[in-house]
Amino acid sequence: xxxxGQDFKWIGKRTVRPDGVDKVTxxxxxxxxxxxxxxxxxxVLRSTHPHARILSxxxxxxxxxxxxxxxxxxxxxxxIPSEEAHFGEDPTDFRHVxxxxxxxxxxxxxxxxxxxxxxxxxxxxxxxxxxIEVNYEVLPHVLxxxxxxxxxxxxxxxxxxxxxxxxxxxxxxxxxxxxxFDLGDTEAGFKKANMVVERRFTTKPVHQGYxxxxxxxxxxxxxxxxxxxxxxxxxxxxxxxCAKLLGLDVSQLRVMPAEIGGGxxxxxxxxxxxxxxxxxxxxxxxxxxxxTREEVFRGTxxxxxxxxxVKIGATKKGQITAAEATLAYQAGAFPGSPVGLGCMxxxxxxxxxxxxxxxxxxxxxxxxxxAYRAPGAPLAAFAAESVLxxxxxxxxxxxxxxxxxxxxxxxxxxxxxxxxxxxxxxxxLQAVRDHPHYSAPLGPNQGRGIAxxxxxNFGGQSSAVVNVNEDGxxxxxxxxxDIGGSRASMALMAAEVLGIDIAKVRPxxxxxxxxGFSDITGxxxxxxxxxxxxxxxxGDVVAQLRERTAMIWEVEAEGVVWxxxxxxPASTNVGEFEPLSLAQIAAMAAKIGGxxxxxxxxxxxxxxxxxxxxxxDVEVDRETGRVVVLRxxxxxxxxxxxxxxxxxxxxxGGAAQGIGWALNEEYVYxxxxxxxxxxxxxxxxxxxxxxxxxxxVIVEVPNPNHPFGVRGVGEVPIVPxxxxxxxxxxxxxxxxxxxxxxxxxxxxxxxxDKA
Amino acid sequence: xTKHHVSTTINGEPAEFLCEPQQTLLDVLRDELNLTGxxxxxxxxxxxxxxxxxxxxxxxxxxxxxxxxxxxxxxTIEGMAEGETLHPxxxxxxEEAALQCGYCTPGFLVAAKALLDRKPDPTExxxxxxxxxxxxxxxxxxxxxxxxxxAAAEMRG
Ligand code: FES
Ligand code: FES
Numbered sequence: 001x002x003x004x005g006q007d008f009k010w011i012g013k014r015t016v017r018p019d020g021v022d023k024v025t026x027x028x029x030x031x032x033x034x035x036x037x038x039x040x041x042x043x044v045l046r047s048t049h050p051h052a053r054i055l056s057x058x059x060x061x062x063x064x065x066x067x068x069x070x071x072x073x074x075x076x077x078x079x080i081p082s083e084e085a086h087f088g089e090d091p092t093d094f095r096h097v098x099x100x101x102x103x104x105x106x107x108x109x110x111x112x113x114x115x116x117x118x119x120x121x122x123x124x125x126x127x128x129x130x131x132i133e134v135n136y137e138v139l140p141h142v143l144x145x146x147x148x149x150x151x152x153x154x155x156x157x158x159x160x161x162x163x164x165x166x167x168x169x170x171x172x173x174x175x176x177x178x179x180x181f182d183l184g185d186t187e188a189g190f191k192k193a194n195m196v197v198e199r200r201f202t203t204k205p206v207h208q209g210y211x212x213x214x215x216x217x218x219x220x221x222x223x224x225x226x227x228x229x230x231x232x233x234x235x236x237x238x239x240x241x242c243a244k245l246l247g248l249d250v251s252q253l254r255v256m257p258a259e260i261g262g263g264x265x266x267x268x269x270x271x272x273x274x275x276x277x278x279x280x281x282x283x284x285x286x287x288x289x290x291x292t293r294e295e296v297f298r299g300t301x302x303x304x305x306x307x308x309x310v311k312i313g314a315t316k317k318g319q320i321t322a323a324e325a326t327l328a329y330q331a332g333a334f335p336g337s338p339v340g341l342g343c344m345x346x347x348x349x350x351x352x353x354x355x356x357x358x359x360x361x362x363x364x365x366x367x368x369x370x371a372y373r374a375p376g377a378p379l380a381a382f383a384a385e386s387v388l389x390x391x392x393x394x395x396x397x398x399x400x401x402x403x404x405x406x407x408x409x410x411x412x413x414x415x416x417x418x419x420x421x422x423x424x425x426x427x428x429l430q431a432v433r434d435h436p437h438y439s440a441p442l443g444p445n446q447g448r449g450i451a452x453x454x455x456x457n458f459g460g461q462s463s464a465v466v467n468v469n470e471d472g473x474x475x476x477x478x479x480x481x482d483i484g485g486s487r488a489s490m491a492l493m494a495a496e497v498l499g500i501d502i503a504k505v506r507p508x509x510x511x512x513x514x515x516g517f518s519d520i521t522g523x524x525x526x527x528x529x530x531x532x533x534x535x536x537x538x539g540d541v542v543a544q545l546r547e548r549t550a551m552i553w554e555v556e557a558e559g560v561v562w563x564x565x566x567x568x569p570a571s572t573n574v575g576e577f578e579p580l581s582l583a584q585i586a587a588m589a590a591k592i593g594g595x596x597x598x599x600x601x602x603x604x605x606x607x608x609x610x611x612x613x614x615x616x617d618v619e620v621d622r623e624t625g626r627v628v629v630l631r632x633x634x635x636x637x638x639x640x641x642x643x644x645x646x647x648x649x650x651x652x653g654g655a656a657q658g659i660g661w662a663l664n665e666e667y668v669y670x671x672x673x674x675x676x677x678x679x680x681x682x683x684x685x686x687x688x689x690x691x692x693x694x695x696x697v698i699v700e701v702p703n704p705n706h707p708f709g710v711r712g713v714g715e716v717p718i719v720p721x722x723x724x725x726x727x728x729x730x731x732x733x734x735x736x737x738x739x740x741x742x743x744x745x746x747x748x749x750x751x752x753d754k755a
Numbered sequence: 756x757t758k759h760h761v762s763t764t765i766n767g768e769p770a771e772f773l774c775e776p777q778q779t780l781l782d783v784l785r786d787e788l789n790l791t792g793x794x795x796x797x798x799x800x801x802x803x804x805x806x807x808x809x810x811x812x813x814x815x816x817x818x819x820x821x822x823x824x825x826x827x828x829x830x831t832i833e834g835m836a837e838g839e840t841l842h843p844x845x846x847x848x849x850e851e852a853a854l855q856c857g858y859c860t861p862g863f864l865v866a867a868k869a870l871l872d873r874k875p876d877p878t879e880x881x882x883x884x885x886x887x888x889x890x891x892x893x894x895x896x897x898x899x900x901x902x903x904x905x906a907a908a909e910m911r912g
Contacts, residue, residue, distance in 0.1 A: 016849045023857030024845040026792015026832035030858060033791040123775075209892045211796040211804055212858040261794070261858025262892050293797040484855035484893060645852035649894055653855060656895030680801035680890060688896040689880075689887040 009564075010496045011708055014645045017488035018507055019259070028259045031215030031231030032290045039217065040069055040118040042279050042289035043125040044272070045132050046299060047107030047114050050365040050673025051141035051154060054105060054134060057115055061131040067124035070282040071132065073115045074104035077278065078247045085244070087237050088268040088371045088522050090341065096334040098245045100368045101274050107136070108156060108333035109365050110674045111298025113271075118279040118287045141365040141673040145307050145330045148174040148364045156333055156363040176335030176361040181343050183415050189322025189354030193313025197391045200309045201383040203722075203740040204666035205302035205330060208372045209657070209685050212261020213296045218276040219286035225252050226277050231260035233267040233481055234520030239512045241270040242277050253277070256511045257481045260521075264657070265371030266301040268520045297678035301370025302667055303379075304329035304337040310346070310383040318397045320406045322354040323347045327380060329361060332368040337361045338376030344416035345719070346380035348454040349425050349611055350406045355415040365673055371522065374455045374715035378658060378722050382740065385451035385723030390736065399727065400438075400450055403613075404429050414609075424637025424701030425452070425611035431697045432613050437633045445620050446630065449727025452613045453719025457712035458523030459604035463516030464533035466494060466541050468596040472583025474498065476537075477510040478530055479518025484653075484714070485646040486526045490534045492642050493708065497538035499565030500582055516601040524712025527642055528703075529604035535707045540598030548585050548592045553577050606705025610716040612636035614655060616724040620732045622751060625744030627663055627729055633695040634720075639703040639711030651717045652694040658721025660686040666741050763824040765790070766834025774821035781805045783821035784831060792832035792861045796890065803889030806862040806869075807831050813869035815888075832861035835868065844868055844906040853902035855893035863889050867903045875911050879904060 022028040059071040082095045098104075103112045115132050119125040140154040147153055153174055162169050163177035190196055216230035226248075232238050235255040243250045260267065272289040280287040291299070311324045325346045329337035339359035347355050357380075392399040407426045413419050432438055432450060442448060465477040476494045480486065487507040495502045509515075519525065546560040549567035553560070559574035560567050566579040589596050617631040634651040641647040664684045668676045677683045702709025726737050735750045758773040765788070772787045779798070784790040784807070796802035798817045805816040808830035835842045844864050847853070854860045863886060870877060870885045877885065882903050883896070891899060 014852065017852070019857075020849040020854070021841070023854055023860050024832075024841065024848050024864060025836055026790070026861045028857060029791070030794065032795065033785075035786075035789075210856070210858075211802055211890055211892055212794070212856070213796070259858075260856060262856045264892070290795075293799065293802075485852070643852075645898070646855070649852055649855050649898060652895035652897045653893045654895075657892065679799055680797050681799065685890060685892065686896075687887040687890060688883040688900060691883075691896055693879075693900070694895050694897045 008496060010492045010502055011640065011642055012644060013492060014643065015488060015492060015502050017485050018491055019482065019487055030212055030261050031258045034217050034229045034258060035288065036217060036219055036286040039286040039288050040120060040283060041122045041125045042116060042118045042276055042287045043129055044113045044275065045115040045129045047103065047112045048110055048674065049107055049136055049138050050110050051139040052107045052136035053139060054103060054107060054114060055137055056135040058133040059115065062117060062128040065124065065128050065131060067120040068117055068128045069285065070118045070279050071115060071128065072275065072278055072282065074102045077102055077245060080245065087520060088265065090336055090338055090375065092336045094244045097241060097269060100334055101245060101270060109367050111367055113299065116275045116279060118283050142174065143364050143366060143669050143673060145305065145328045145362045145364060148362050149328065149360065156365055160363065174363045176331055176363055179340045179343055179359045181357045181416050183352065183413065184354035186322040186324050186354045186356045190313045192315065192321040194316045195391060195394050196311060196313040197387050197394060198309065198311035199387055199390065199738055201738045203306045203379055203382065205305040205366065206661050206665040207297060207302045207683065208264040208266035210262030210264060210266055213291040213293060214271050214300065215290040216273045216276045217286060217288045218280040220280040220284060226280060228253060228255045228273060228277060229258055230255065230273055231258040231267065233260065233263040233483065233522050235481065235512050236517050237268060237520050238270060238273050242274045245274040246278055254511060254513045257509045260481050260483050263483055264373045265375055265522060268371055268522050271300055293680065294678040297683060298675050299367060302367060303372035303375065304331065304369045306330065306379050308379065308383040310387045312387050312391050314391055314395060316395065318395055318402050318405045320350060320352055323352055325357045325380060325384065327357065327359045329359065329376065330366060330369060331361050331363050332366045333363060334368045335361055335363060337369050338371065342376035342380035345377040345454050346384045347415050349408055349452045351408045351412040352415065357415065373654060373657065373718040377453065377455055377719045378661065381451065381453050381719045382722035382726065385720065386726050386738065389727045389730065400429060400433060403452060420609060422701055422704060423609055423611060424699050427699045427701055428611055428613040428635045428637055431635045431699055432615055435615065435633055435697065437615050437631060437695065442617065445622060445732055446617060447728045447730065447732025448615065448617050449724045449731055450613060450615050451720040451723035451727055452611065453716055455524060455610050455715040455719060457528065457607035457610050458525045459529045459607040460519040460525050461603050462518050462529040462533040463601040464530065464537040465515060466537040466598040468541060468582065468586045470586055470589065472586045473504045473506065474500065476505060476507040476534060477515050478507060479510060479515045480521045480526045480530050482509055483521050484650065485643065486530065488646060489527050489642040490530060493531050493534050494538045497535055498541060498582060499563065524610065524714040525607065528607050528706055528710050528712050531710055532604045532706060533600040533602050536600035536602060537598040540600060541596060544596050544598065545582060545585050548589065549580050551592045608639050608703030608705060608711040610637060610711050610713060612716040612720055614720040614724040616721065616728045618725060618728040618732055620729060620747060625747035627742055627747060629659055629692060631692055633697065634717055635697040635699060636713060636716055637699040637701050637711060638713045639706065640700055640709035641698050642708065642710060644698060647698055647713050648696040650713045651696045654717025655694050655721050656686050656691055658718045659691065659725060662722045662725035662740060662742055664741050664743055759822050761822055761825045763826065764828040766830055776822060778821045779817050780819040780821050780824055781816035784816060790831055790833050794858055794861060803866060804859055804862040806865040806889065808865060808869050813866050832865055835864060842868065843909050844903065847902040847906045851898050851902040851905060853894065853898040859889060859891040863891065863899055871907055871910060875907060877907060
C-alpha cells in the first residue's frame with residue numbers, strides 16, 4: 001500500500017525531488033561550500049583533559065602572530081543566566097549551551113572548547129592555537145553513569161541539585177533530575193503474574209554520524225548586522241541561540257539555511273555558530289569555521305550511554321500484568337539526556353494496566369549528549385523488547401503473539417498519560433505475520449528476531465508562504481531545513497491542493513528574514529507540521545483564486561468552486577462560465593486585486609503516534625564472534641505516505657543506523673578520560689558491504705489530525721533494531737546479549753561464558 | 756611558504772593552480788578551484804565523500820596532495836553530466852530516491868562511475884564491496900545499490 005491509486009493526483013507519487021539535480025551534480029551548497037571575499041579562518045582550541053579547572057588563559061602570543069585577527073575565550077562571551085531553551089524534544093538551558101560552546105571556569109570533557117581564533121589562513125590559525133597557553137588544574141573525572149551517581153563522585157557541575165525529588169536535596173550531585181511515570185499499581189500487577197523476567201542492560205554512547213561536519217560562515221557589517229550561513233536542523237534555532245549567547249537582538253542576525261548533510265538530532269543545537277558570529281563581529285570580516293571529523297566526535301553530540309533495568313510480568317496466557325523500568329542515562333557534561341523520553345516510550349506499544357518507569361539524568365565528563373533520532377527511545381526499547389522476548393520464551397509463547405496479545409490500540413491509555421487515537425501498531429504486527437520473511441527457513445547459527453518501536457511524533461510551529469507567479473507557476477517558501485527530501489513532499493501537497501502540475505511548483509527553504517518562525521527539523525514533524533502549513537497556505541491561495549474569479553464573473557465568491565486546478569461555477573444557478581485555470585487567473589491578477597499570495601503560520605497539534613515492527617535475520621560466526629545481518633524487514637505505520645520512496649528511505653536509513661548501534665558503534669574512552677576512537681576507521685558505522693537490502697512495508701492508518709493523514713516517520717525506524725538484532729542473536733546462539741554493542745569480542749566472551 | 760605551480764587536466768579541460776606543498780587535492784579543488792562538489796567528511800580516507808577519478812582510478816582527494824595532480828587527469832562530480840544530460844547514474848539516483856541529505860552523493864556517484872567504467876555488469880555483492888569505502892548515514896544503502904544496478908543495466912542496453 002503506498003497511497004497510490006486513491007483519490008489523489010499527487011499524494012503518493014514518487015516524483016523526482018525538486019532539489020535533486022543540484023545534489024547529483026555537486027552544485028548544491030552545503031555548510032562548508034560557501035565562501036566570501038576577505039574571509040578569515042576560525043579554529044577552536046579544545047581541552048584534552050576530561051575535567052580541569054581553567055586557572056588562566058594567556059592569548060598574548062597567539063594575538064601577536066602575524067595574520068591572527070582575533071582570539072576569544074569565555075571572557076568575551078556574556079555570562080548569561082539560566083533560561084530554559086526549547087530547541088528539540090527536551091528543553092535545555094541557554095547557560096549550559098553557552099558553557100558548552102566555550103568552557104567557562106572548568107573544562108568538562110576531552111574536546112571541550114576553551115578558546116577560538118580567527119586568522120588569515122588555516123595554517124596560521126592552527127599555529128595560533130598552539131600559542132595559546134591554558135593553565136589547568138586537572139581534576140578527577142567520572143565517565144561511568146553508575147560511578148557518577150555514587151556519593152563522593154567527582155562533581156561535574158558543582159552547583160547541580162537534583163530536580164524532581166522531594167525534599168530538594170541540600171547537596172549537589174551528578175544526578176540532574178529524577179523522573180517517574182506511573183500507571184496503575186505495579187506491585188499488585190507483579191503479584192498476579194505467573195512469570196516475571198528482569199534483566200539489566202548497558203549501552204555505550206553512539207554518535208549520530210552525519211557525514212557532513214558542522215560548518216558556518218558569519219559576516220558582520222558595520223551596522224552590527226550579521227549574516228550567517230550554516231547547515232543546521234533549524235536556522236531559527238541558530239538565530240535564537242546566537243542572539244541569546246551573545247546578547248544580540250534577534251533581528252541583528254539573519255541566518256541562511258545551507259543544504260544540510262545529515263543531522264539525526266545532532267544539529268539541533270549550536271557549537272561553532274556563536275563563535276563564528278563573535279569572531280566576525282570582532283574582526284569586521286567574514287569568518288568561516290568547519291569542524292574536522294575528530295572534532296565532530298570529540299565535541300558534538302553523542303547520545304547517552306545507559307544502564308537500564310527492565311522487569312515484566314505476565315500470566316501463563318501471556319497477559320502482561322506489570323512492567324517496570326529504571327533507566328539511568330548519561331547526559332554528558334550538562335543536564336539533558338533524553339531519559340524522560342526513554343521512560344515515556346519504553347512500554348508505549350503495549351496496552352498495560354500497571355507501569356512504572358523511573359529515569360535518572362546523570363552528568364559525566366563526556367560531551368554534552370544531543371538528540372539522536374527518537375532520542376532515548378531505542379535504548380529503552382532495546383531493554384523492554386529484549387525482556388519481552390525472554391518472557392515469551394519462558395511462557396512458551398511465540399514472541400510475535402505475546403506482542404499481539406498486549407498490543408496498544410485506539411483508546412489505549414499510554415503509560416505517559418494520553419489515550420491513543422487511531423494508531424497502526426496492530427497493523428504492523430499483522431504485516432509482519434503476513435510477510436514471507438517471517439516464515440522463511442533459517443540455517444545453522446542463524447536466528448530471527450522481531451522487535452517493535454514507538455515514537456510519539458511532534459508537531460509545532462511552522463510557517464509557509466505560497467506565491468503565485470504571473471505565469472501560473474508557484475513558489476512555496478518553507479521554514480524548516482530539508483534534511484531528507486521534505487521539499488518533495490511539500491511540493492506534492494501544494495500541487496494536490498492547488499490542482500496543478502508538480503512541475504509548476506517550486507519549493508524553497510526561506511531564511512530567518514524571509515519566512516515566519518518555524519521550529520527545528522526534528523521530532524518527525526516536518527511532513528506533518530510543515531505539511532499542514534503548506535496545505536493551509538495553498539488553501540489560502542485557493543480562496544483568493546475563487547474570490548478573484550468571482551470578481552471577474554461578477555458573482556459571489558461562494559458561487560465559485562476550485563476543482564482540478566480550475567475555477568468553476570458552483571452550480572448552474574451561478575451562471576454559465578468557462579472554467580478559469582490558475583494560470584489564467586494569475587495572468588490577470590494585477591487587474592483584479594494584485595498579487596496572489598497565501599500564507600500560514602501555525603502551531604500544529606495532533607501529531608499521530610508512530611509504531612514500527614522489524615524482522616531481522618542474523619548469522620553468528622562462532623569462531624570470530626562476527627554477527628552478519630542476512631535479511632531485514634521494516635514495517636511501519638506512516639499514516640499516509642506522501643512520497644513513498646522517501647518514507648521507505650527513512651525506514652531503511654533508521655534500520656541501518658540501529659544495526660550499527662546494535663553491532664559496532666561505541667565511544668571508547670581510556671582511563672585518562674580521553675576519547676580513543678574519534679574517527680570513522682575506529683568508530684565503525686555500517687558500510688554497504690555490511691548490510692543486506694532492507695525490505696520495507698508501509699502500513700497506512702491515517703492520522704485524523706492531518707489533512708492527508710500524515711504521521712511522522714523519521715524516528716520510529718531506529719527504535720526497534722537494537723532489540724530486533726539482539727533477539728535474533730539470541731535465537732541464533734542461545735545467548736542473551738544485554739550489553740551493546742554486540743561486537744565480536746563481546747559475542748565471543750558471551751559464548752565462552754555460556755560454555 | 757612557497758607555492759607550487761601545478762598544471763593538470765580537470766574534467767577534460769586544462770587547469771592550473773598554485774598550492775602549498777601540504778595542501779590536499781580536496782582542498783585545492785574546493786578552495787582554489789571552487790569545485791565544491793567533492794565533499795569532506797573525514798579527511799582520513801574513510802568516508803569517500805571526496806571521491807574523484809584520477810587517471811581512471813577512483814581516489815580519495817583528501818589523501819592526495821594538490822601537487823600530485825601535476826600532469827594527471829582528474830574527474831570530479833562537476834564533470835559527470837554531459838551538458839544538460841545527466842549521466843545515467845545521476846538520473847537513476849534521482850528517479851530511485853538514492854539520496855536523502857545528498858552529502859555523500861557526489862562521492863557515491865564518482866565511485867560508482869569508476870566501477871561501471873571497468874565492470875559494466877557487477878553483481879549486488881560487487882557493488883556493495885566496491886562502494887564499501889563510501890559512507891552514507893541516511894539511506895541504509897538499499898536504494899543506492901539498486902540505483903547503481905539499474906544504471907549498469909541501462910548502460911549495457
Ligand atoms: S573526506 Fe576523503 S575519504 Fe572522507
Ligand atoms: S544521503 Fe545523507 S549521507 Fe548519504
